[in-house]
Amino acid sequence: MNASQLANQLPGYEPTNNKPTENPSIMTRATITGLGTARGHKVITNHDLAQTLDTSNEWIVERTGIHERRIGGSCLELSTQAARTALEQAQVPPADLNLIICSTCTPDQVFPAVSNRIQHELGANCGAFDLNAACSGFTYAVSIAEAQIAAGMNKVLVIGVDTLSRFTDWNDRTTAVLFGDGAGAVVVEKTQNPDKGILSTYLGSEGRFADLLSCDFGNYLQMDGKEVFRQAVRVMVSASQKVLAEAGLTSADVDVVVPHQANVRIIESAMKRLQIPLEKAATVLATTGNTSSASIPLAMGAAITDGFISDNKLVLLVGFGAGMSVAAALIRWGQ
Numbered sequence: 453m454n455a456s457q458l459a460n461q462l463p464g465y466e467p468t469n470n471k472p473t474e475n476p477s478i479m480t481r482a483t484i485t486g487l488g489t490a491r492g493h494k495v496i497t498n499h500d501l502a503q504t505l506d507t508s509n510e511w512i513v514e515r516t517g518i519h520e521r522r523i524g525g526s527c528l529e530l531s532t533q534a535a536r537t538a539l540e541q542a543q544v545p546p547a548d549l550n551l552i553i554c555s556t557c558t559p560d561q562v563f564p565a566v567s568n569r570i571q572h573e574l575g576a577n578c579g580a581f582d583l584n585a586a587c588s589g590f591t592y593a594v595s596i597a598e599a600q601i602a603a604g605m606n607k608v609l610v611i612g613v614d615t616l617s618r619f620t621d622w623n624d625r626t627t628a629v630l631f632g633d634g635a636g637a638v639v640v641e642k643t644q645n646p647d648k649g650i651l652s653t654y655l656g657s658e659g660r661f662a663d664l665l666s667c668d669f670g671n672y673l674q675m676d677g678k679e680v681f682r683q684a685v686r687v688m689v690s691a692s693q694k695v696l697a698e699a700g701l702t703s704a705d706v707d708v709v710v711p712h713q714a715n716v717r718i719i720e721s722a723m724k725r726l727q728i729p730l731e732k733a734a735t736v737l738a739t740t741g742n743t744s745s746a747s748i749p750l751a752m753g754a755a756i757t758d759g760f761i762s763d764n765k766l767v768l769l770v771g772f773g774a775g776m777s778v779a780a781a782l783i784r785w786g787q
């Protein structure tokens with residue numbers, strides 16, 4: 453009897469689904485087959501904030517593009533809601549998942565990982581771990597899912613979730629106006645179609661800027677907004693150029709950019725430097741605020757609903773955040 457036969461006979465032993473089912477093939481690509489989102493249940497408008505802070509709707513809209521944000525719900529609640537919709541859309545039963553990656557910098561507990569509880573809630577039987585790359589985390593997780601599929605997995609659930617409202621000082625007008633809570637989930641699956649799916653990814657970190665945006669245990673987040681703004685535009689542009697070059701494409705080929713939703717002026721500056729018309733940017737931050745890991749899938753979800761992202765479109769995801777982290781992914785949409 454070999455070790456795996458012995459393990460199968462042990463009481464309570466449940467083999468997980470994480471083994472590659474086929475040999476990795478160089479023609480295998482990973483593609484997104486389902487997407488779900490969830491937002492905090494309580495709406496807080498700029499007018500609400502102006503009741504308690506020395507700010508105004510006009511200032512917030514002009515300087516950020518945000519009109520309202522939604523807060524509330526735990527990472528587990530928001531993630532599970534988003535994940536169920538994504539799995540339903542992809543027609544993937546949770547039992548078929550090979551891996552769950554949850555990107556968050558605001559987990560409900562120090563440990564266990566949110567992804568372990570998500571796995572249990574969904575009834576999946578696979579490996580699960582959390583990843584913290586701040587607001588770039590969702591794109592980091594998509595890149596890891598793609599690599600796992602290249603290595604032989606079939607179906608990976610990627611979730612981006614954050615509840616920054618718990619780490620925001622609601623008496624500080626320089627940060628309170630910016631953030632909201634939410635989750636987005638995608639199912640990433642193997643496709644044999646070499647023309648579709650994730651074409652290239654880029655992961656970056658510039659740790660020398662770590663103090664520009666940070667949050668210590670037991671404290672509220674703090675940031676140097678002006679400098680974050682400057683560096684964000686720079687890293688978004690360079691990460692975007694890297695994934696385009698790797699795929700042998702140029703900014704003229706891009707149909708839709710899904711940028712991290714932090715500030716509409718950051719998006720405008722990056723689009724201008726990339727020489728991509730602003731109309732090609734998917735935005736949702738007017739009603740969500742900056743939802744960190746959730747912002748890119750929330751914007752992607754809205755763009756799919758609006759028909760802005762559809763079959764064969766070249767979609768560029770680009771995120772940045774505390775760290776300073778940055779990540780980009782270029783996707784030829786479809787299966």
Ligand code: COA
Nearest residue numbers: 506507508511515587625626629677678680681714715773
């Ligand atoms: N309402 C009204 N006035 C405000 C304000 C608010 N909510 N927040 C700041 N101000 C004031 C400042 O105190 C300053 O006043 P002063 O000139 O009297 O000193 C003035 O508005 C201008 O502030 P400044 O910081 O220069 O504004 P800005 O144009 O840079 O916009 C941010 C501030 C935070 C909106 C902008 O810098 C930003 O979005 N940065 C990136 C932050 C970010 O994205 N973080 C997350 C990254 S994942």
